[in-house]
Amino acid sequence: MSDDVRKYHEEDAIGNVYDIRIARRLLGYLRPYWHLAAIALVLTFLTNILISTQPFFTKLAVDEYITPGRTDGIWLFALAFFAVFLFRFIFSYAQEVLLNRVGQRVMLDIRSQIFSKLQRQELAYYDRYPVGRIITRLTSDVDALNELFTSGVIDVLGDLVIIIAIIVWMFALDWKLAIVSLVTVPLLFAATNWFRKHARIGFDKVRTRNARLNAFLQEYISGAQTVQLMNAEDRAQAKFREINDRYRQANIETIYYYAIFYPLVDLIGAIGIAVVIFFFGYEYLSGLSAAGTALTVGVLAAFIQYSQQLFQPIRDLSDKFNVLQAAIVASHRIFVLLDLDVAIKSPEVPKRIGPAYGKIEFKNVWFAYKDNDWVLKDVSFTIEPGESVAFVGHTGSGKTTVTNLLMRFYDIQKGSILLDDIDIREWDLNDLRSNFAVVLQDVFLFSGSVEQNIRLGNKSISRDRVEWAINEVHAQEFISVLEGGLGFQLKERGAGLSVGQKQLISFARALAFDPKILILDEATSSIDTETEQLIQRAVDRVMQDRTSLVVAHRLSTIQRCDRIIVMHHGELKEMGSHNELLGLRGLYWKLYQLQYEARAAG
Known part of the structure; x- marks a missing residue:
């Protein structure tokens, strides 16, 4: 600088x-x-x-x-x-x-x-x-x-x-x-x-x-x-x-x-x-x-x-x-x-534009937010189109960083990240990100109507699709009692709504955009058990025929994923299905035992 x-x-x-x-x-x-x-x-x-x-x-x-x-x-x-x-x-x-x-x-x-x-x-x-x-x-x-x-x-x-x-x-x-x-x-x-x-x-x-x-x-x-x-x-x-x-x-x-x-x-x-x-x-x-x-x-x-x-x-x-x-x-x-130069921008002649099929590949990826303080170290894996993959690990292990790098919010220092066998740096940036829908733990809602928060200015999303999305995540139950329904004016950051209600709107937003790739980053960690059960069916349906990346601490929410990747201090330590990883009796097994004991003690 x-x-x-x-x-x-x-x-x-x-x-x-x-x-x-x-x-x-x-x-x-x-x-x-x-x-x-x-x-x-x-x-x-x-x-x-x-x-x-x-x-x-x-x-x-x-x-x-x-x-x-x-x-x-x-x-x-x-x-x-x-x-x-x-x-x-x-x-x-x-x-x-x-x-x-x-x-x-x-x-x-x-x-x-x-x-x-x-x-x-x-x-x-x-x-x-x-x-x-x-x-x-x-x-x-x-x-x-x-x-x-x-x-x-x-x-x-x-x-x-x-x-x-x-x-x-x-x-x-x-x-x-x-x-x-x-x-x-x-x-x-x-x-x-x-x-x-x-x-x-x-x-x-x-x-x-x-x-x-x-x-x-x-x-x-x-x-x-x-x-x-x-x-x-x-x-x-x-x-x-x-x-x-x-x-x-x-x-x-x-x-x-x-x-x-x-x-x-x-x-x-x-x-x-x-x-x-x-x-x-x-x-x-x-x-x-x-x-x-x-x-x-x-x-x-x-x-x-x-x-x-x-x-x-x-x-x-x-x-x-x-x-x-x-x-x-x-x-x-x-x-x-x-x-100031915009460090991350589209190439002058993109190799790929438009929607993706959903194949993701990390090849020997190294990344640090600052200098050589590596957050990811030589990470490699492949996710096939339509596959659901969960990322687990202790806080700071690099789970969320993987998703941020995939959407090119940051550029990596070494290695390459491919989407449909094309380096994401060769994609048109707008087209690249339009393939993703993200549901975060900390939901950000803008001041404006509920419908505006779901569509986010995308005129191609019809009113019927918005209504379908809120029905799929069972959000219509609380939206219907709001004054004006979908036209209810939210305050800054959704003040006045419960954490669960804000999460439901966020899920409806993701569904309405119909993404090729869905990212759930601790998306259900702030939702009570009853609300989680309501949206789990919608989550399962929306993950069908889509590439899905799930970042979660609660292992009970990811057991049905096709594969689970275990991260530890920025390295990929284990990879396999829930039962396969339990059979290894390694890091995932220890994490599962800790949560099981915690639930039993509670």
Whole structure:
């Protein structure tokens, strides 16, 4: 794994990662909406130019109407002044609407791209990286990009326009007073630079600690039952308080820089205005102004307003720079995710597509989740189409790993796995997995209706087949009493249903998909004896004429399988029928004796 990937997932402070390639890539997301962005940019220029005319109107009002006491034509002046502000309002409104449309569309595109990438990532990716931090990519980091597109780049250009326009107006009115007005600008830039550097560090801390907070919340909310079971609420609360407090501290540090910067800018602005007033008073009262360029009260009023207007966009530029920095950091993390290679994908030219016959063969398979910590060691076996094979062994012996490798959730390091005599790495990935239906011990149900959870968006599965499936597993008895029946809306992970009911829905899902290969991974270990008896008949029928792999601890559920494979510390130790393995009086016999004694003792 590269250093960038490690940084990204550890949420270390990235610091200044600005790269022109990142900026160019970000602008690429604007390309489909360039016409809207261009119109918004033009409106921004027009709005800021109109803003810059306001002090000039003040100068005209004072010198042409108020000072001489003139009233002729004042209604035309007032109408022009009103028209300027009316157009400013219209342009500003249209600009905001267009920019937010562009920003929301870009966010939609980026989130869709990230989600699509996450859906195609191999399971090993989620083994390595916390879900909470991945969610931060989809939420906080994408929001930072939205801020860039809605109030970042275009507003920066608008601020530059108004700064240039103000300076031009000031020099047009009086070049000496303009120079005096700009004396404090270097101080303002120095303060802005100080704020920019320190606030950037603060933003990095806020984002880093926010990601850690999200990761903690996701983990402990998902594990709330375990926390309560182990009476670990106080310890979890203490740990959350520590992480939450560090997040608070990061925000307070950032607020500290804001608390200094904004009053400092106001102070520098006040100094600038005081200098302008002093210089005006000196020139005006001493009569040192050159002939034809005498300063007027209207000019002074205009310069005071121009000075105030000049400081605002310069101050805003600092904020926009921090928006840019936050967006660059966020986009860096997003692009690292988007650029991660999907390790497991279909070959460019698959050797096999479509449904399988169901023949499975492992040839000298070695596999480790990490480095050389082998989970499977030189495992070889063959399963013929329609054969049912059970995998037994102690926890950690590699039973579930066999099924995960078969569906290519992970790739092996040595050996080969064949489906219908074709290496599974030569299969089209979607076609490969469409041959399997899996029923797990820990059933995952999505929020939505019961029918949607059985079909999982597969439109080829008819309503009649769904009803057939729930009848086969005897799930209609509890589904019929739910409000709406198949249309009953399940909550997240099927909250409110019993473990047995969730298992029955999972079995109905497997039956509805009519797989060539059925995998039952501890599928009945969480079901009570009565429920197990109800579904056993359906399980037996669905296993007929299908290749079936059964992973189980309870040996009583697998005795009718054609063959049983005994795993021990990642190695295949024994293989045969139930009676054959008992006759060997080996590892399987010992496992059977332990369970028999346990049942007898119970």
